[in-house]
Structure formats: C-alpha cells, structure tokens
Amino acid sequence: AKVLEGAKSICKTAGIELAGGHSIAAKDPIFGLSVNGIVHPRKIKTNKGAKAEDLIFLTKPLGxxxxxxxxxxxxxxxxxxxxxLDTACRLNQIGAVLGNxxxxxxxxxVTGFGLLGHLIEMAExxxxxxxxxIERLPLIEGIQDYINQFIFPDNTYRNWNAFNSKTEGVKGMDLVKLCDPQTSGGLxxxxxxENQTWFENTLQAENQVAWEIGKFSEKLDFTVKVS
Incomplete structure (x- = not known):
C-alpha cells in the first residue's frame, strides 16, 4: 500500500493518471510502471543531436x-x-518543457552507465x-566521505572498464563520480x-537548477576528456 501511495503521488506531480496493472508472484518484491504517451515527431529529443561547441548541462547532482x-x-x-531520497524522487519534468x-x-x-557512459553515447x-x-560536476553533499571508504556500487568498476579506453584525463578515484550508476539521475x-541565456532563463522560470559541466567539440582522438 505504501509503495502504491508513493507511485500515485509521483504520478500526480507529473500530471498523469495511474491506470491498470497486473500482479507477479515472486520471491522478492517487484514494482514498476510503464508510461504511454503521444509526442509530436519534431519534439522528440534524442541523445544524438548535439553539435560542435554545444554546452553541456546536467540537471541533478551525482552520487x-x-x-x-x-x-x-x-x-x-x-x-x-x-x-x-530528495534527489532520487525529484522528477525530470523540465524535459517535457525543453522538448518544445x-x-x-x-x-x-543519466542512469546505469553513469555520467561518463551516457556522455560517451551522446558524443559518439x-x-x-x-x-x-571535474570541478564543475555537481555532487550530492557527503558522497566523498563514502568514496574515501570505498563505498560505491560494484557496477562503478564495470562502467569504468567499459569506457576508460575512450576517456582521457581521469585521475584516481574521480572515476567513481564519473561512473557511479544513477537511479533517477538528472538530464x-x-x-x-548563443542560446545559453535563453536556456538559463527557461530553467529559472521552471524553478529548475542545472550545472554547466563542459562542451562538445569536433571529433578528436578521445571521446571524452576530463580536466
């Protein structure tokens, strides 16, 4: 009941209805939602449309x-x-605005592949x-203490092993910030x-925070460089 109440509250915040569903008999609790909707073809944003000199923004802190x-x-x-809880439960509603x-x-x-994995997808x-x-990356307060204790997901190393050959400039345990798998991460x-002022004003009007973390360039020897 508590899980369903949480789902309903988030759906209400998103302005959508929770309708239908089915049950699964399993040893462990399993819960998930699928979302159906209609979008104009010209308003679909993919991860492939970036252009050289575009600025890169991130809308949630990592960790x-x-x-x-x-x-x-x-x-x-x-x-x-x-x-x-505050970070993971925050919706990426700004995506619906920016899609227009x-x-x-x-x-x-940014989800399971971490910031680095999803940025590589965009670049490639x-x-x-x-x-x-690296100093511009927003981090949830307090995560460095846990990183220092080697408390982070096992899949962090899986991500790093998959993407390090396409990356330059990563030093020491900075790989954790870059490869930390996110559940309900930012955009x-x-x-x-030339549209930076418009973008920042649009975010401000929607009470949305974002951090500028870098930019895209013409193809070089690396896919992602960290400085």
Missing amino acids: IGVLATALKRQKIKETDYLNL HEEVHAMTD GAGLSAEIE LIAVAP
Whole structure:
C-alpha cells in the first residue's frame, strides 16, 4: 500500500493518471510502471543531436549510487539518507518543457552507465568529442566521505572498464563520480552557446537548477576528456 501511495503521488506531480496493472508472484518484491504517451515527431529529443561547441548541462547532482550503496551496507548518515531520497524522487519534468524548443539539440538521462557512459553515447551518436571539468560536476553533499571508504556500487568498476579506453584525463578515484550508476539521475542537455541565456532563463522560470559541466567539440582522438 505504501509503495502504491508513493507511485500515485509521483504520478500526480507529473500530471498523469495511474491506470491498470497486473500482479507477479515472486520471491522478492517487484514494482514498476510503464508510461504511454503521444509526442509530436519534431519534439522528440534524442541523445544524438548535439553539435560542435554545444554546452553541456546536467540537471541533478551525482552520487545516488554511492548513497544507495551506503544505505544497503547500513553505513549511511541520516542527513545523507534524506539527500538521497530528495534527489532520487525529484522528477525530470523540465524535459517535457525543453522538448518544445529547437534550441535544445540533444537530451538524455543519466542512469546505469553513469555520467561518463551516457556522455560517451551522446558524443559518439553525434560524431563528436566532449570535454568536461571535474570541478564543475555537481555532487550530492557527503558522497566523498563514502568514496574515501570505498563505498560505491560494484557496477562503478564495470562502467569504468567499459569506457576508460575512450576517456582521457581521469585521475584516481574521480572515476567513481564519473561512473557511479544513477537511479533517477538528472538530464544531460546539449545547448548552443548563443542560446545559453535563453536556456538559463527557461530553467529559472521552471524553478529548475542545472550545472554547466563542459562542451562538445569536433571529433578528436578521445571521446571524452576530463580536466
């Protein structure tokens, strides 16, 4: 009942109806939703439309996987647990707004492949390279303490092993921030630099925060460079 109440509350926030469903007999609790909708073909944003010189924005801080692992290991602090819930339960509603504007060239969400994996998908899909600054990456407060204790998902290393050959400049344990699998992560968005003011004003009007973390360039020897 509590799970269904949570689902209904999120659907209400998103302005959609929760309708239908079926049950599964299984050893472990399983719950999920599928979403059906209609979209105009010209308003579909893919992860392949970025252009050289586009700025890269991220709409949620990183670290959900780190904090979720700390929770599973019963190591998480109360304040960090609340930060985990707040970040993971926040909807990416701004995507529906930005889908209406051609100034946004590409958009994708950061999930299981981490920031690095999904950024590589965007770059390769557009035939480009990307450069980001590690100090610009937004992080959920407190995750560095857990990283220092080697508390992060096992799949972090899986992601790093898959993507490190396409990456330059990653130092030490910075790989955790870049490869941390996110559940309900933020959106990666490509916007032309001449539209930056419009983009930031649009976000402000929707009470949405975003961080500029780098830019796309013409294809170079690397896919993603971290500085």
